[in-house]
Each structure stands twice: as C-alpha cells, then as structure tokens.
Amino acid sequence: MINSNLYSRAKKVMPGGVNSPVRSYKAVGGEPVFIQSAKGSRIYDVEGKEYIDYIGSWGPMILGHNHPKIAASVKKAVDNGLSFGAPTENEVVMAELVTSMVPGLEMIRMVNSGTEAVMSALRLARAYTKRCKIIKFDGCYHGHCDSMLVKAGSGALTLSHPDSLGVTDELARNTLIADYNDSLSVQKLFAENKGEIAAVILEPVAANMGVVSPAEGFLADLRRICDQHGALLIFDEVITGFRLCTGGAQQYFGVRADLVTFGKIIGGGMPVGAYGGRKEIMELVSPLGGVYQAGTLSGNPIAMAAGITQLTELRGSKEIYPRIDGLAKLLAEGFCDIAEKLELPLSVNRVASLVCVFFTKEAVTDFKSAKSSDTALYAKYFKKMLDRGVHLAPAQFEALFISTAHSQDDIRKTLQIAENVLKEMKIGGDFE
Ligand SMILES: Cc1ncc(COP(=O)(O)O)c(C=O)c1O
Incomplete structure (x- = not known):
C-alpha cells in the first residue's frame, strides 16, 4: 500500500485526513506516515518501513508495543x-x-x-x-x-x-x-x-x-x-x-x-x-x-x-522505572553531548522517562522559554530523523516517551542518527 494514496483517500472523508490533529503533521509539514503495526520499540508503516518509535501512542506503551x-x-x-x-x-x-x-x-x-x-x-x-x-x-x-x-x-x-x-x-x-x-x-x-x-x-x-x-x-x-x-x-x-x-x-x-x-x-x-x-x-x-x-x-x-x-x-517489577529512567538519561545526556560537540543551540529537558530536545539555547523552565524554540528547525530535524527511521513526535512541544522495550542499542542508534542529522543541518547553514 502506498502511503500518499491512503492520505489522499483519508483527506476526502476525514478533516485533515486524521482523527486527532497532531497526527496530520501540520506543525512539521509533509504527509503523515500511516501505521500498519508495532512491536516492542518498533513501529512499521503501510509501506513496510521500520522506525524506532518514541511516541508510544503518546504514553500508554510504557511496556512497549503489543506487549x-x-x-x-x-x-x-x-x-x-x-x-x-x-x-x-x-x-x-x-x-x-x-x-x-x-x-x-x-x-x-x-x-x-x-x-x-x-x-x-x-x-x-x-x-x-x-x-x-x-x-x-x-x-x-x-x-x-x-x-x-x-x-x-x-x-x-x-x-x-x-x-x-x-x-x-x-x-x-x-x-x-x-x-x-x-x-x-x-x-x-x-x-x-x-x-x-x-x-x-x-x-x-x-x-x-x-x-x-x-x-x-x-x-x-x-x-x-x-x-x-x-x-x-x-x-x-x-x-x-x-x-x-x-x-x-x-x-x-x-x-x-x-x-x-x-x-x-x-x-x-x-x-x-x-x-x-x-x-x-x-x-x-x-x-x-x-x-x-x-x-x-x-x-x-x-x-x-x-x-x-x-x-x-x-x-x-522493581526494575521497570529504574530501567526506563536510565534509558531516558542516556538519551538526554547523549543529546547534550551532541549539542556541546557541534556547538548547537539546543536545550534538553528530562523528567523520569520523558525527554524533550528544544531547539533553543534558553533553558526551558516555563511556557515562555519553551516558545523560544525554533519550530521550523525542529520540523526539518523531525523529517530527516523520520527519513532515517526514527519516529519522533511531529511537533516541537511534545515529549519523547521511553518504554521498557527500548534497548541501549536503540538509544545509541538514535543518538548516532541524530548526530548525523544535526551535523548535516549545521553544515547546510540551518543554525545560522
Ligand atoms: C495531560 C493531558 N490531559 C488530557 C489529555 C486528553 O486525553 P485524551 O486525548 O485521551 O482525551 C491529554 C492528551 O494527551 C494530556 O496529555
């Protein structure tokens, strides 16, 4: 099945082609990916492409997909x-x-x-x-x-x-x-x-x-x-x-x-x-x-x-929360390291197993500082991550959700992809 055909059909019969607005990619542009199935930390679209998923159905998949x-x-x-x-x-x-x-x-x-x-x-x-x-x-x-x-x-x-x-x-x-x-x-x-x-x-x-x-x-x-x-x-x-x-x-x-x-x-x-x-x-x-x-x-x-x-x-289980919090820490610290290494204006917040990378140099402590984020830059980053198989929230002002099904390898792979994407964006002059 072709994703864009499905989206064309969807738009004819559903407002924006979706049943909940954030799914329409309005905040990042482009066509939403239609999902076929999910298992563990992975989600698969209707064209068979695999992604590491950080949406987790917006939170409930704390034990991974299809436990x-x-x-x-x-x-x-x-x-x-x-x-x-x-x-x-x-x-x-x-x-x-x-x-x-x-x-x-x-x-x-x-x-x-x-x-x-x-x-x-x-x-x-x-x-x-x-x-x-x-x-x-x-x-x-x-x-x-x-x-x-x-x-x-x-x-x-x-x-x-x-x-x-x-x-x-x-x-x-x-x-x-x-x-x-x-x-x-x-x-x-x-x-x-x-x-x-x-x-x-x-x-x-x-x-x-x-x-x-x-x-x-x-x-x-x-x-x-x-x-x-x-x-x-x-x-x-x-x-x-x-x-x-x-x-x-x-x-x-x-x-x-x-x-x-x-x-x-x-x-x-x-x-x-x-x-x-x-x-x-x-x-x-x-x-x-x-x-x-x-x-x-x-x-x-x-x-x-x-x-x-x-x-x-x-x-x-006494292991679940330390595990997901530890993975989230690895991810958040990895993003901080990338920002430092590439000298990028990113601000990373984490609480327990919730993480967010803000495209701003300001420390984000309230809505005003959150809004200082460059949402156009986030949109560019989001699309490049998606192309390379990482399913992030299609909007800057959302969390990344970690589940017990994520592995350290998933996190390392995600960080490697993010570093490549952000480096490419920096070389392309996106952060100037
Ligand atoms: C904090 C909070 N309250 C309420 C809601 C609404 O929940 P629902 O989408 O199930 O109606 C959401 C949705 O994400 C939420 O994040």
Whole structure:
C-alpha cells in the first residue's frame, strides 16, 4: 500500500485526513506516515518501513508495543464478549488496583478518555466547592473539553478568551490562566477572584509544552494556596500517572492532590480514562450524589483487561522505572553531548522517562522559554530523523516517551542518527 494514496483517500472523508490533529503533521509539514503495526520499540508503516518509535501512542506503551501479556489478556477478554453495559468483576479489580497504587485515591470512576476524565473532574470540583472558576496554566493541555480550550488575554486584557471556535466567551471567562512555575501568578488570580475559584488544574510535569519540570516548591506552593482559599488541587496525570512511578506525581514529588485524572496509560493503549480522589468528594458523583456523569462504554471489559495487565506488570517489577529512567538519561545526556560537540543551540529537558530536545539555547523552565524554540528547525530535524527511521513526535512541544522495550542499542542508534542529522543541518547553514 502506498502511503500518499491512503492520505489522499483519508483527506476526502476525514478533516485533515486524521482523527486527532497532531497526527496530520501540520506543525512539521509533509504527509503523515500511516501505521500498519508495532512491536516492542518498533513501529512499521503501510509501506513496510521500520522506525524506532518514541511516541508510544503518546504514553500508554510504557511496556512497549503489543506487549505479549497485554495482547493475551485482550484476546482472552474478547472471547467473553465485547461490552455488556452492566458491571463486571474487572471494573472492581481495576478500581482496587488504581486506588491501592495511587496515594490518597479512595474512589475512582472509569471513563473513556483523558478529556472526559478532566471534564468530569472539573464538574465535580465545581459541585464540591460550589464555585465556578478554574485556574489552568498557559501551555498545559488537558484535552478538548470546552472549559480547557481557553487562552490568556493579551496585554492589558486579563480576561481569558476561547482558544477554539465554538467555545463561548461566557465559558472562557470562568477559566483563569496562570503561568506555569509561577505561583505568584496563581496568588494574584485568587486575590482578584475571592471565593470564586473552585480548583487549580495542572500537569504536575508539563508535558504538552515539551517537557518542563515543576520548579522546586511550585507544587507545594499550589497545595498551600489551594488550602488557604478552600479550592481543590487537581493533578492531570494523563501523562505522568504510572509513568513517573506507580504512585504518579503525588508520590514522585511528595505533594497531595484532591483529585487526579488519568488517561490512556491505565488502558494499556485501549481508549480509557479515569478520575478519582477522596471518598468525601467522589461520593458526590452519580448515582450516589448529584454530579451527573455516565458512559455506555465506561469500564469496557476489553479495556479493563488490558489496563489491569499493564498496571499489574508496573506494580510487580522493581526494575521497570529504574530501567526506563536510565534509558531516558542516556538519551538526554547523549543529546547534550551532541549539542556541546557541534556547538548547537539546543536545550534538553528530562523528567523520569520523558525527554524533550528544544531547539533553543534558553533553558526551558516555563511556557515562555519553551516558545523560544525554533519550530521550523525542529520540523526539518523531525523529517530527516523520520527519513532515517526514527519516529519522533511531529511537533516541537511534545515529549519523547521511553518504554521498557527500548534497548541501549536503540538509544545509541538514535543518538548516532541524530548526530548525523544535526551535523548535516549545521553544515547546510540551518543554525545560522
Ligand atoms: C495531560 C493531558 N490531559 C488530557 C489529555 C486528553 O486525553 P485524551 O486525548 O485521551 O482525551 C491529554 C492528551 O494527551 C494530556 O496529555
């Protein structure tokens, strides 16, 4: 099958030829690669070309693609039926597993995506606090629910604006925008909106502006500010959950959240999300409480089977996190060495097994410094890496995801290819 033929067909019947915008390569140009299959650290396109994959389905493939135990549990579950619209034992097992692994989580509700988890958690936070406004951080992504598709007003305009057509101004005004790693910006919003803020939501490690670590004390500051004002702190752990460690960001950074949202990783690649927190808050969710939230396919038996197997593997081995973090360290240090050797303006960030190479000489500590990256240069680098068999995110502001299936050889090979590509770009005058 020819990739470009498929893309032409796709564009006729799907907006941009894709079902999720980042896949369209809009940020880097060119035609997206259509995938046929994947195994371990490798992904294969419809023309049979092999790539070392660093997207990992945007995080869930922490054990590598098509892990034999997960695939076997899915096949077994399929034999019992695809969906029942009634409770199953595996939903209970999944909830027991997640609540036993994540600190402070007493109850969870399964949903079908990260977006749904965030949307539901926000509704719950509003109901619990009986307040309307939510603080989010510029550059953090929380899925596409209306109230999260909001951007900061510019200059003297402090009111937030819709960041998508179809989102109303009324809704946008209830989402206040703060600056990541700047707790003063949060304090200011609380001071200006006394008694109105229901929750602060953030990615505890910002992984949708590249990879940006929370500054020392930032998460603890947010905890303190929320407590001071009676607002809830929501950790959106769609990326960080079960990736930083089995307990997620709360365990990794030692800061407690009131509500936590999860996504794809707890489904091992199946369409899944979840939100959870203390019993006292979660008991407000229907049918126990007055916060309505439902889903025909929520807790789907196939997704539960895959998720339970993935989480059980993660919990069962002490070697997984040191392994993936070590590989990520090797990769990040390798990129730093290349940048130094070739004297290139690159800035490399790593948190646990998440890595990002920013095309800027500035240290990246927030959204502003992330945006100093030269995205056109990244696009050029991305295409050359893809041509040589390395599947990176088709946009600068995304993470590289390491899985247990990556080997040291994969990392060394990737670094060798990257060095050749960057050298070629430098000789060609791209960095001038
Ligand atoms: C931090 C975060 N929250 C929410 C979402 C939305 O998840 P989904 O794409 O499953 O709706 C994403 C997606 O990548 C995410 O990274």
